[in-house]
Amino acid sequence: MKVLGIETSCDETGVAVYDTDLGLRAHALYSQIALHAQYGGVVPELASRDHVRKLLPLVRQTLAESGMTVDEIDGVAYTAGPGLVGALLVGAGVARSLAWALDVPAVAVHHMEGHLLAPLIEDDPQGRPQPPFVALLVSGGHTQLVAVDAIGRYRLLGETLDDAAGEAFDKTAKLMGLPYPGGPQLAALAEQGRPGTYRFPRPMTNRPGLDFSFSGLKTQVLLAWRDSEQSDEARADIARGFEDAVVDTLAIKCERALDEAGCETLVVAGGVGANKRLRAKLADMAQRRGGRVCFPRPAFCTDNGAMIAFAGALRLLAGQHEDAAVRVTPRWDMATLPEVGGQV
Incomplete structure (x- = not known):
């Protein structure tokens, strides 16, 4: 067809x-x-x-x-x-x-x-992942963890209570004066930042559950930016600290979701799924567990x-x-x- x-x-x-x-x-x-x-x-x-x-x-x-x-x-x-x-x-x-x-x-x-x-479109040497698996949908409008019991049969495990991850990227970029659309530019800037110079909280990871919240993280970044010398170096370091916080938070919740669903296959989709640091973090997590993570091509x-x-x-x-x-x-x-x- x-x-x-x-x-x-x-x-x-x-x-x-x-x-x-x-x-x-x-x-x-x-x-x-x-x-x-x-x-x-x-x-x-x-x-x-x-x-x-x-x-x-x-x-x-x-x-x-x-x-x-x-x-x-x-x-x-x-x-x-x-x-x-x-x-x-x-x-x-x-x-x-x-x-x-x-x-x-x-x-x-x-x-x-x-x-x-979308990840199932790709030619994968291991074959297309078959349900059941866990999907992380992470974009400018959505951040959700979904248990896929069958194609068309979905259970919401957790979602954002405020800003989606991509939305938080865009808003944080705007706070630091980056032009629209700021999310991809913030991620690129984070490549130049020094890891650990700014360490922001990993929201809602210190409590049980699979929901997300990124609005407080955005506020922490705003306060750090206001208190900095607002130089290019500070902007890059803050961007790196913000990205690390989002990536760590997503990875922690994904691992919990795999445990809850009782499976070892993770599918990642949505605009933030193109983030290189997120891909590397989730790939490491899946390898450590002996599982599998599937991404669509960035496009x-x-x-x-x-x-x-x-x-x-x-x-x-x-x-x-x-x-x-x-x-x-x-x-x-x-x-x-x-x-x-x-x-x-």
């Missing part, structure tokens, strides 16, 4: 073609960072308009790169939530229209399930069409699809999804 995937949940327009026999055929991504940078964050109306402008050209580009024509598409998958309602409606409208015109099924994909399944950590095409293909193969109505779900609990039977 050849599935066209469309992702327009926020500020990135993603399109991909996934072939269940041959794997990923092509993918393309357009980022709106330059558009929103002058405002210091995403402006929903501008995001929706830019999706309108870019989506159809990206569909044509992706099909051309895949060596396929639109008539060869067997199904269409699109992000239906969570996300910005206007942005979601752009992708859903185009996807439903294409599916109707081609007389093929269309399936609504949960954005976070797409992220959760598939952020929002992308490939994860939507892949997740949609699994559901279309299971016989799941939508009716002709155009619907989106800006707030959508992943626990309400139907299960997908069989092996991935």
Whole structure:
């Protein structure tokens, strides 16, 4: 089955073609960072308009790169939530229209399930991880630990009580004067920082449970920055201290989650999953336990069409699809999804 995937949940327009026999055929991504940078964050109306402008050209580009024509598409998958309602409606409208015109099924994909399944797209010498496993979903909008009992059957083990990890990266960067989007720049700056110069608390690791909290850590960084000489060296050292605190916290909670779930396979997805220090820390932890950790390639950590095409293909193969109505779900609990039977 050849599935066209469309992702327009926020500020990135993603399109991909996934072939269940041959794997990923092509993918393309357009980022709106330059558009929103002058405002210091995403402006929903501008995001929706830019999706309108870019989506159809990206569909044509992706099909051309895949060596396929639109008539060869067997199904269409699109992000239906969570996300910005206007942005979601752009992708859903185009996807439903294409599916109707081609007389093929269309399936609504949960954005976070797409992220959760993104590592499974990769060619892994050990094979794709099969449930049960634990997933760490860590991005600008979400920080969650999820027990994956089967594809489509998810149990929330813990989540952030305030800022998501990626959001904390972005806000901390802004506090220290780094331009939007600050998270990746803060991580790059941390590479220059001296470890241990600033040591910040590892929030909520001194008590039982799998929930997270990063707002207090952000405040500690603000106080340290105000009390410093605010030089480039101090900025780098504080960035390193902040990153180490976030990475250690995530690793501690992941290990607890593996213990609670009784398994040794960890899947990591979401934008913060591209962080080099986090990858190294979790890989060391998995090796020490004799387990396994799986990441998507960095390009598939952020929002992308490939994860939507892949997740949609699994559901279309299971016989799941939508009716002709155009619907989106800006707030959508992943626990309400139907299960997908069989092996991935």
